[in-house]
């Protein structure tokens with residue numbers, strides 16, 4: 001394992017440094033025929049731009065910028081952030097190999113992350129003025145949270161907590177903008193290391209657990225119930241919850257979304273309100289620590305994480321990565337043979353790590369051969385449809 005530490009300046013690691021991926025790794029996933037990235041680029045992304053434009057009373061400046069972004073993605077070449085963007089230098093550095101090229105030539109993981117940054121630029125999110133820090137996805141996030149039901153499992157029923165947190169990941173609002181609609185039914189777990197997750201925590205202590213959150217709303221509610229359980233039972237001495245520093249991938253959870261979830265819990269009956277009180281108190285005392293690291297919205301896999309984040313993860317008993325994008329960033333967004341061991345592709349990660357994810361993109365690792373052949377035989381869209389889930393762990 002090699003780890004490079006950036007020599008000062010921008011605290012985010014240079015993409016050319018970091019942890020080495022396993023040698024002989026497959027190519028990064030792109031946007032060619034048959035690639036999921038192509039569908040996202042051609043269908044989901046234009047729909048999302050149009051929906052954001054139509055749902056807000058933006059002025060001519062924002063509307064023009066959104067239309068220009070639509071056109072650039074469809075037929076132009078990728079341009080850098082505008083002058084004056086607070087993170088322009090960082091993105092210039094990161095995007096040096098991609099700017100000036102058609103979007104379809106850029107790896108899927110990279111362009112999609114940059115797309116969300118450009119959408120925020122177009123709506124003036126970082127520009128002091130009337131739309132400063134107005135979340136363009138709040139409309140969908142608050143509707144989803146309103147509809148969410150809060151079901152607190154009875155004390156002692158911890159078995160339900162991991163599956164609830166996992167299947168909460170189906171509530172990815174990016175699906176609203178896909179041609180095929182959202183995931184319908186559960187296809188079951190294609191890998192289930194749930195018992196190993198609990199045994200990693202039961203082994204002793206004191207445990208310090210990281211939860212790298214994904215979506216707001218019902219997924220974050222389920223995550224909060226899991227976190228409350230860990231803290232209430234003493235299974236975790238501390239929990240660090242990683243949120244996004246700004247809106248991302250439509251429904252990714254920011255601190256504002258966490259606050260909305262806590263209020264939703266407080267307004268619910270019975271035990272849910274008690275969960276909110278305990279969590280708010282834990283935030284107040286530092287047992288539940290909130291993080292919104294800039295790398296959480298970076299277009300790179302965790303192989304490129306900066307030294308401070310690597311050190312933090314290295315100190316934890318277990319880091320729980322939530323959702324599809326975190327999975328892609330954890331194992332590397334590459335065409336791994338699906339039977340490649342999860343432990344092998346995550347060996348670089350600086351501490352024990354678990355993934356709770358519904359399958360919503362081409363990447364998967366750690367399947368056994370029998371599971372893989374029955375999935376292949378099913379003929380369904382099992383890699384990307386969101387109807388299958390996995391719990392994997394590397395201790």
Ligand SMILES: O=P(O)(O)OC[C@@]1(O)O[C@H](CO)[C@@H](O)[C@@H]1O
Nearest residue numbers: 040172174323324325326360361
């Ligand atoms: O991380 P999440 O919320 O589980 O999923 C994010 C996601 O919907 O966004 C991408 C397409 O837009 C896919 O990689 C993935 O399916």
